[in-house]
Amino acid sequence: MAKQNTVFKDAFNRCLKLLAETSALPSEPELGATLGVSRTTIRAILTRMEELQLIAWDKRAKVVLRHPKAEDYYPAEETDSLSEIIERSFMRRILAGGAEPGMQINELELARDIGTGTTSVREFLIRFSRFGLIEKRPNSHWILKGFTxxxxxxxxxxxxxxxxxxxxxxxxxxxxxxxxxxxxxxxxxxxxxxxxxxxxxxxxxxxxxxxxxxxxxxxxxxxxxxxxxxxxxxxxxxxxxxxxxxxxxxxxxxxxxxxxxxxxxxxxxxxxxxxxxxxxxxxxxxxxxxxx
Amino acid sequence: MAKQNTVFKDAFNRCLKLLAETSALPSEPELGATLGVSRTTIRAILTRMEELQLIAWDKRAKVVLRHPKAEDYYPAEETDSLSEIIERSFMRRILAGGAEPGMQINELELARDIGTGTTSVREFLIRFSRFGLIEKRPNSHWILKGFTxxxxxxxxxxxxxxxxxxxxxxxxxxxxxxxxxxxxxxxxxxxxxxxxxxxxxxxxxxxxxxxxxxxxxxxxxxxxxxxxxxxxxxxxxxxxxxxxxxxxxxxxxxxxxxxxxxxxxxxxxxxxxxxxxxxxxxxxxxxxxxxx
DNA sequence: GAACTGTCTATTGTAGATAAAAGACAAAAA
DNA sequence: TTTTTGTCTTTTATCTACAATAGACAGTTC
The missing domain is CATH 1.20.120.530 (GntR ligand-binding domain-like)
Incomplete structure (x- = not known):
């Protein structure tokens, strides 16, 4: 899996809500602007909605066929972006868990725990480091400075x-x-x-x-x-x-x-x-x- | 090339300077502490010095055979870490070059220009973003806010x-x-x-x-x-x-x-x-x- | 017995590959 | 003529792999 399609799933769910309120959907660019995603993603959403027989789609015509049901939505846990998942998981460790100041942080171990690749964890730690709670030893581990x-x-x-x-x-x-x-x-x-x-x-x-x-x-x-x-x-x-x-x-x-x-x-x-x-x-x- | 051996090359050069001033080198852990690198790197340096017939190395005995010459040193441009190279290259672009505020920054293009992988460029941009000169559009490009x-x-x-x-x-x-x-x-x-x-x-x-x-x-x-x-x-x-x-x-x-x-x-x-x-x-x- | 060396393992830094998402452009429709 | 759609290309987000580097441990030397 190179990239999670969370943008698609999240936009799809939000689009279902729009759909519940109208009888026809607007143009692709307009939908894109409303949901804050590109046309590529909009077209993927429309394709999926057609598959689920939620709409009849032919060029400009996007007629709503039925109201969305609960099972049409993607589960909430699949719509969180990877960086949100990592952040939550990391914050729970250091704020809630008994994380001692001075403790070493291991990218590989964190990645394994969260079930993700090391690149994403690494990028999260770099972004997070500006908050002053962790510090990097180059070519080596990170140090938890702690919520002291x-x-x-x-x-x-x-x-x-x-x-x-x-x-x-x-x-x-x-x-x-x-x-x-x-x-x-x-x-x-x-x-x-x-x-x-x-x-x-x-x-x-x-x-x-x-x-x-x-x-x-x-x-x-x-x-x-x-x-x-x-x-x-x-x-x-x-x-x-x-x-x-x-x-x-x-x-x-x-x-x-x-x-x-x-x-x-x-x-x-x-x-x-x-x-x-x-x-x-x-x-x-x-x-x-x-x-x- | 998975990782540049710039740590080794830089430490090797610094070790040559130490060598110029003594007739025998100290123990591996002591050298490591002096140069700020691990024993693994120290041993790589000693091996290389032996190859170049700079020292005779047998366990604790590290006898200096000759003074280092200019050609023993690694060229200065090979001892800069990748992140230093990227930083310099990027700063030249945005401070010296005619980079307009609002311009898009393309990770792939930057990486090609500098001759490096995208991962390193990406990590640099994330680190650099805390300086307030660039800003990320998620799932899309970076924006140069400019040195205004x-x-x-x-x-x-x-x-x-x-x-x-x-x-x-x-x-x-x-x-x-x-x-x-x-x-x-x-x-x-x-x-x-x-x-x-x-x-x-x-x-x-x-x-x-x-x-x-x-x-x-x-x-x-x-x-x-x-x-x-x-x-x-x-x-x-x-x-x-x-x-x-x-x-x-x-x-x-x-x-x-x-x-x-x-x-x-x-x-x-x-x-x-x-x-x-x-x-x-x-x-x-x-x-x-x-x-x- | 304290420090050092030999050897081995684990982790980091970086490249390369690939699916998802963005976005460009021309043809089609209003 | 403006907007929309169909199609295609480019870029980003993320995974995996691997060399460089750090670090651990037992045996060796002083």
Missing amino acids: REFALELTEVREMFELRSAASFAALDADHPAWQELERIEALHHEILADIDSRYRDFSELDERFHLLVHKSSSNRFIVDFYDIIAIVFHYHYQWNKTNARERNARALEEHLAYIAALKTRDGAQIEAACKRHLRSARETLLQSIQ | REFALELTEVREMFELRSAASFAALDADHPAWQELERIEALHHEILADIDSRYRDFSELDERFHLLVHKSSSNRFIVDFYDIIAIVFHYHYQWNKTNARERNARALEEHLAYIAALKTRDGAQIEAACKRHLRSARETLLQSIQ
């Missing part, structure tokens, strides 16, 4: 620098900048979740990322925006495997966000700085508590 | 944040911290170069990196230290291909460094900040001037 207290402190130090600066830039954005509308939407979502916190507190993680990324983006600095990847991945997996007091933690963070958002709206530097610092300090505490 | 004015401004913005903070940490280091001695050595080198600026101004580049890296390291923050890689590579190639007014530019920077070093020695926050800002501002100007 130092790591968390160094990460949050830079985060605070970057976010304070970004928040200040945010206040300077034109009143008609789209970011203000996005901020409104995000604020509304905060109220929605808080109103139903007991059942919806798990939605916080995604909203958190959306909010902070919006702030970072207003810095207009690729290094600041790119750095947010590191924060996002750390918090993402941290939320996923650390559920103690999740409800209280998230409720508190939501309140802090609302105060932070209110401060941004005043456009007052001092208020913004205070609200931002308050939230970041408590986010850091949460992260640190999960480490020891 | 925006890039330089974004880079220097973060640099200023990080270096100001690092300089402040430097002032807080214990008086017996080794960094102070290194600072003394660096200061002395500045004076040496300035005293003979006409013939030695080219030595500035290396000293510049050594000085700023020392400052950044005192932050004890891996993200700040790692970020210096980006600055270093940009300035490295910038100095290499942009020689206009190099003498004046470097002389001025040396003077600014000396003022900065003097400020660090006072350990006075305000003085340090002023000297640091002054130097960084002029470094930014130099970089910007080279862009348009």
Whole structure:
């Protein structure tokens, strides 16, 4: 197997959903634009749909014959790209498992465990190395530096620098900048979740990322925006495997966000700085508590 | 060819230099530690030296038979690792050549040009992508974002944040911290170069990196230290291909460094900040001037 | 008994091959 | 004349294979 056809399978599944809502599909280029794939993949999807007697396809005519059933979809685990699988598998090892700092990482062993070739593992490790959790010894193994207290402190130090600066830039954005509308939407979502916190507190993680990324983006600095990847991945997996007091933690963070958002709206530097610092300090505490 | 034996060739050349200075070589493990390679490589070197009748080798006895000649050395171009070759080749293309922002980068074409496999080029691009000059479209090509004015401004913005903070940490280091001695050595080198600026101004580049890296390291923050890689590579190639007014530019920077070093020695926050800002501002100007 | 050598095994770095996916271009249709 | 389709070529993602290099272990030497 040279290449997994996950792009095809994932696009096929998404196309089935489109199909459920109409009686005929649009042109190939239009479908391609909607699903974000090339025409080659679209044609493979149409061919498969024809085989399954989901549509009758003749040139421009793509008539829907029947509604898709559950068994028409490809299973979810077949639609994940290899790099997603490797990332998840690796993060579980180093965050959840008892991975000691200083441990050696073996490309071959990792590849065997995950059931993939070494090239993909290698490329993942190279990409991942920018997160500062692993380090390469040339011509030899990788070293796991570990998700330690130092790591968390160094990460949050830079985060605070970057976010304070970004928040200040945010206040300077034109009143008609789209970011203000996005901020409104995000604020509304905060109220929605808080109103139903007991059942919806798990939605916080995604909203958190959306909010902070919006702030970072207003810095207009690729290094600041790119750095947010590191924060996002750390918090993402941290939320996923650390559920103690999740409800209280998230409720508190939501309140802090609302105060932070209110401060941004005043456009007052001092208020913004205070609200931002308050939230970041408590986010850091949460992260640190999960480490020891 | 599965793997180039550049490690062997480079270590062999370095070992020849050692050999020129003694009448007998030390044990295999000791040689390995000195040259930073494994015993396997050491034994390959010794075997080769025996073949060339440079030494008589019998177990522990490694008697030098003759001095190495120029033709015993491997040519310098064979001792560069593949990733160094790819990096140089790529940087020449995008910094020196007329590479337009937005241009597509083709792995296969790059590999053919450089005369290497696609795997190595691909891994290089992944590693290089953290410098913010290129960006990947999944399942498709890379985009060259280009060494533009925006890039330089974004880079220097973060640099200023990080270096100001690092300089402040430097002032807080214990008086017996080794960094102070290194600072003394660096200061002395500045004076040496300035005293003979006409013939030695080219030595500035290396000293510049050594000085700023020392400052950044005192932050004890891996993200700040790692970020210096980006600055270093940009300035490295910038100095290499942009020689206009190099003498004046470097002389001025040396003077600014000396003022900065003097400020660090006072350990006075305000003085340090002023000297640091002054130097960084002029470094930014130099970089910007080279862009348009 | 501490360090060194001989020998062997395991892992990394790189090339080459191949299916999946992107994309180019001309002919066809609206 | 603009968009769509049919066909073909190019490029990417990934696997496998193999030489270079690292590293382990037992026997040997000082």
